[in-house]
Structure formats: C-alpha cells, structure tokens
Amino acid sequence: MVRPIVYWPDPILDKPTDPVTEFGDALTTLLEDMLESMHAEEGVGIAANQVGVKRRLAWVCPEDGPPFEIINPEILEKSEPIELEEGCLSVPDEREKVRRFRKVKVRYQDRTGASHELVAEGRVAHVLQHEIDHLYGTVFVRHLSVLKRGLIRKRMLKLKAYRAEHDEDCVDPSHDHGSKAHNHTHER
Ligand SMILES: [Zn+2]
Numbered sequence: 001m002v003r004p005i006v007y008w009p010d011p012i013l014d015k016p017t018d019p020v021t022e023f024g025d026a027l028t029t030l031l032e033d034m035l036e037s038m039h040a041e042e043g044v045g046i047a048a049n050q051v052g053v054k055r056r057l058a059w060v061c062p063e064d065g066p067p068f069e070i071i072n073p074e075i076l077e078k079s080e081p082i083e084l085e086e087g088c089l090s091v092p093d094e095r096e097k098v099r100r101f102r103k104v105k106v107r108y109q110d111r112t113g114a115s116h117e118l119v120a121e122g123r124v125a126h127v128l129q130h131e132i133d134h135l136y137g138t139v140f141v142r143h144l145s146v147l148k149r150g151l152i153r154k155r156m157l158k159l160k161a162y163r164a165e166h167d168e169d170c171v172d173p174s175h176d177h178g179s180k181a182h183n184h185t186h187e188r
Pocket of ligand 1: 087090
C-alpha cells in the first residue's frame, strides 16, 4: 500500500527515529509499503519517518541491482569529503549540493535481524548517507546555509498549504482519511 510522503518541515523528520526491536510480519508490511511508496514517487531511497513512522529503517536503491533494506544502520567509517547534488522526496523540486563522503562503511540489519557490514561508494554510498541522516532526524536541507534553508522552507510551506487546500491526498498522513486517500495515480 502506498503511504503518503511527509513533507518537510515536519517534526517527525527532525527527530531521531527509534531502533527496530521486533522483526516480524508488521516490519515486513511496513517495508513493503515503504518500497511501494518509494517507487510511486520514483525515489532511490526512503526512510520510515518519510511515511510518518518513527522507526529506524530505510530502503536504498543501487544503480545496478535490486533495492535493499537497512534496519538500525550506523556509519562506522567515512573517507574523504565530496560535494554531491541531491534531492529528497520530502522536499520536492529542490536540489542542492551537500557535503558527503566518497566512501562509507556501514553496519545494518536486514528484516530477519541478521547483521551486515558494507563498504560502499558511488550512488549507494550517497543514498546510504542521505537515508541514515533521515533516521537520525536530519533532512538534507540542514546541511545548507541558514539563508538557503530559509528560502526552501518558505517555498515548502507554500507548497504544503497549497496541497492541503487542493489535494486531500497530500495532507499530514497522521490524519486518517480512509482508503480513498490512497487512490493516487502518481503520474510524475
Ligand atoms: Zn530524503
């Protein structure tokens, strides 16, 4: 089931998520919903708090291969910094250069609770850093200057107000609008 994406600014995006402690059917359902929501918006990664769930899990899409889930991830090592342009499903239509690291070593669990370590570079490293940031309450705009962030915030507040008024599908997902709220066509 596609869940609506939470747009920044929103408190759930600005706070660290809680670690996942139960690995079972509920987790699998959440993972499947997140994957569907990510594909619906043509994203290359998604964190649980972006669909309104305060749990420490995310999806990462490599360029060549299937998406994989990261649960309770942490970055163990970082290489030299690099500036990369990025965007975010929670901050639509905004792309900015952000300081990241060329290579990262991460540890995470999968849906069975099994632990993995991965040394990544390229897009996977980039998406991993963006999603892990989300899970610790940092939207990418936090890495920008106060001025830039303020301008984006203004545009986002306008967009949120417009959507709330014209498209009830895109209002705060913590409000339950019933199943008809999910009849998106996602034509983008
Ligand atoms: Zn994002």
